[in-house]
Amino acid sequence: MISAVHRVDIPATEDLGPAECWRLLGTKDLGRLALTAIDGVDIFPVNYTVNDGLLYFRTAPGKKMIDLTGDPIVAFEADGTANRHRWSVVVRGRAERVNFDIEIETSGVNELKSLSPTTKWNYVRITPSAITGRRFRAQR
Numbered sequence: 001m002i003s004a005v006h007r008v009d010i011p012a013t014e015d016l017g018p019a020e021c022w023r024l025l026g027t028k029d030l031g032r033l034a035l036t037a038i039d040g041v042d043i044f045p046v047n048y049t050v051n052d053g054l055l056y057f058r059t060a061p062g063k064k065m066i067d068l069t070g071d072p073i074v075a076f077e078a079d080g081t082a083n084r085h086r087w088s089v090v091v092r093g094r095a096e097r098v099n100f101d102i103e104i105e106t107s108g109v110n111e112l113k114s115l116s117p118t119t120k121w122n123y124v125r126i127t128p129s130a131i132t133g134r135r136f137r138a139q140r
Contacts, residue, residue, distance in 0.1 A: 012136065012137050013134055013135070013136050014134065014135045014136075015132070015133070015134055016087070016089070016132075016133035016134060016135055018131050020133065021089045021091075021131045021132065021133040022050060022053065022131070024078075024080065024082075024087050024089055024133065025048075025050045025055070025078055025089050025091075026050050027080065027082070028078050028079075028080050029047050029048060029049065029112065029113075030045060030046070030047055030048070030078070030115065031045070031046060031048050031076055031077055031078030032044065032045055032046070032076070032077050032078070033045075033046050033057070033064075033074060033075075033076050033095075034074060034075040034076070034077070035064070035067050035068060035071065035073075035074045035075075035095070036067065036070075036071040036073070037063070037067045038067075038070075042063070042064075042067065044064055045115075046059070046076075047112045047113065047114050047115060048076070048078070048112070049107065049108045049109055049111075049112055051106070051107045051108055053128070054107070054125050054126065054127060054128070055076060055091055055093075055125070055126040055128070056098070056107045056108070056109035056112075056123065056124065056125050056126075057109065057112070057123075057124050057126075058109055058110075058112060058114065058120035058121070058122060058123055058124070059120050059122045059124060060116075060118040060119060060120045060121070060122065061121075061122065065097075065122055068095050068097075068124065072094050072095045072096060073092075073093075073094060073095075074092070074093065074094070074095045074126060075090060075091070075092050076090070076091040076092075076093075076126055077089065077090045077091075081138060084137065084138050085135050085136060085137055085138055086135070086136045086137075086138050087133060087134065087135040087136070088133060088134055089131065089132070089133035090131070090132050090133070091126060091128050091130070091131050092128065092129050092130045092131075093126045093127050093128040093129045093130070094126070094127050094129065095124050095125070095126050096124065096125055096127070097122060097123065097124055097125075098123040098124065098125050103123075103125070104123050107123075107125070109123050110123070
């Protein structure tokens with residue numbers, strides 16, 4: 001007699017809780033920052049780190065810092081794949097320049113390896129107002 005193997009159905013799309021969103025964000029170091037610009041919305045790739053429920057990145061002087069100063073409300077997205085699933089996490093919140101050495105040191109933002117050759121001496125923290133995520137079964 002052959003026994004039947006019971007398969008547990010996994011939903012095609014799964015909403016993720018905050019703890020899983022933060023865990024997944026911690027597995028990557030590159031995401032996209034969306035912010036309001038004078039002429040619309042801009043999206044920038046940024047290297048990032050997470051620490052204690054906050055998201056940090058560095059940036060060079062220029063348009064990104066000017067736009068953040070004008071309107072600090074931002075969205076940040078990172079995504080990846082794991083175990084035949086794709087995931088996406090979005091953090092919405094307020095971006096502020098970090099001015100204290102102790103926070104820069106403890107956050108780990110100074111240790112980020114940037115993919116861009118530009119020197120980045122502006123340290124920015126995103127304090128979340130919301131974090132959401134979804135996981136999808138990868139299509140073959």
